[in-house]
Amino acid sequence: MSSFKKSIFISLLMWMLILLPNYAFAQDAEITGSIVNVRGGPSTQNTVITKVVKGQNVSIISEQNGWCNVKLSNNTVGWISQDLLKKLAVNNTNIQKPLPVPDAKPVPVPVPASKPVPTPIPVPKPVPNPAPTPAKTIVNVAPYAVSVTGSIVNIRQSSDTNSAILTSVKLGENLTVYGKQGEWLNVKLSDGRSGWIAGWLTKEAHSVVTPTGNTLRLPIGNRNLVLTNLDNGLKINLSGVNENDYTLSTTTNQTDLIIKVNNNGVKSAKKSINTWGVKDISIEPSYIYLSFDKPFTFTDSYVRSQLEANITFAKVQAQGINKIKLNASNEKSIVQISAKGNLEYTTSNVGTSKLYVDIPKAELKLSSANELEQAVNYGPIRKVLAKQISSDIVRLEVDLASGAICNVIENDGYLILAGRLGNGSLKGKTIVLDPGHGTIGTGGFSDPGAVGRDLKLREKDVVLGISLKLRDSLVKEGANVIMTRTSDGKYLSLEGRAAIANKSNADVFVSVHANSSTNRAANGSSVYMYAPYSKPNLYNQRNIRKELATDIQNEIVKSAGRKNLGVKEANFSVLRNTQVPSVLVETAFLSNPEEEKLFNTDGFLQKMADGIFNGLKTFFKNN
Known part of the structure; x- marks a missing residue:
């Protein structure tokens, strides 16, 4: 083959390779967000082309800086954040085959008398990403109502997902819109403040009625x-x-x-x-x-x-907050907020070092202006700033040290903010252990709990054995352990058990039980938590309670080797009434013949104690 023919062949081959896509195959992915924007480029600054919903499938063309270039079922091409996609198994039917390479013997090309230099084939230039969309102006609109369609949706200070959160609204709540900026809506809150909500998490609701004068x-x-x-x-x-x-x-x-x-x-x-x-x-x-x-x-x-x-x-008249006092030490800090009656509250985090505590139906009636702002340069809580953000809402802005943890505890007539430095150790942690049952009940008899059918083992005895072994291990690590009981014969209600944790301002509360069922084949271990949306003081701890339950569940299954029944949620009294993170451990089934025999061995009780111990270590390491 002449050198000119070779040049033509190589150029054609290069042209075909250039025309091939920069991927070997298109991979399917599933949308995981509720409603997801498809944008013109790999950035939140780029224009929204369209939207897709949870469960919809797309094909990934390429990836760039945490974004995926995707093709929708209607052939629309755009960009979606990688965090909102779940890649599916590769579907061979989607594999794009390379274009065929020309045969080694091409059709002869007439050769001119002179040998001209082959004309270079142009290489297509990559199309640049669309330029960021300029900021949209705020447009005032005639008031209209929208209804919230997301489960829990943030109201922000400005029309940006990075803006500070003012409060949250829940599914079905109605808001009045007074302005728009792009896809964001300017709404008025019930306390008179205005904020911004993502328009794609709302739908237009009922009509708005405006009064005439009074x-x-x-x-x-x-x-x-x-x-x-x-x-x-x-x-x-x-x-x-x-x-x-x-x-x-x-x-x-x-x-x-x-x-x-x-x-x-x-x-x-x-x-x-x-x-x-x-x-x-x-x-x-x-x-x-x-x-x-x-x-x-x-x-x-x-x-x-x-x-x-x-x-x-x-x-209803607002409660007067008459005292705010910060007591700080190197390891722990306490803020006491006092009033004449019970105080409600909601919390929200601003980053990792600031906590907002909003107290509705309240007004500041402090005896000293010095209590409005209190600051120290040591300990978990560094500053507390009290503000009257509306006529009947008080906000506490709490600045935390790096790595600090702050819990809110509700008591009659006051709230307590309890701050600790999360040092990843059990040393200094206050842990309340609650061996189930074993207290004096109706008729003056000790409550045995579940009773095994074969060996007649009593739940109150086996869980006390586990709890005492667990106590010894925790004390060796430097933990402060409080037992709700160490023997039988104590008069103590379920609410009283929870009160011990609340009054001691414990880090965690662990109630230890043995399960039972009419189905003798039922077996395994589970851990219960409780933090419903309907109870804000518990819901604020939902993530931490679930993490505590998960860490203990994983470790007891690993240590004792019983069937993993998972983390569950139930409205148990000791979980409902504890103001601190709490769990109830169902170690195994006394009603199961095999597990009752295991409960009769010291080794199995130790394994259960070790599992709970290791779960607590894991929890405090991460918190």
């Missing part, structure tokens, strides 16, 4: 519901009703009023109010439902001459 009138069939704003509360008049045709009731938290009345077949409707403390009003054929942003009390009367029901509302 009055708002809603027609309901042939009658009217009139709201009048008063200086010290709110008055509602419902016209066109007979005295015995309506009833009033409130929900247990005193934030909702239900007027049961026949509305003569009106259609269901929901009106967003968001003023004077009223969030929204739902109108149904058989009732009217008013939702308030804060608890209230009400009185009602009836005017026969006008066929009118009058309802007057007064907000």
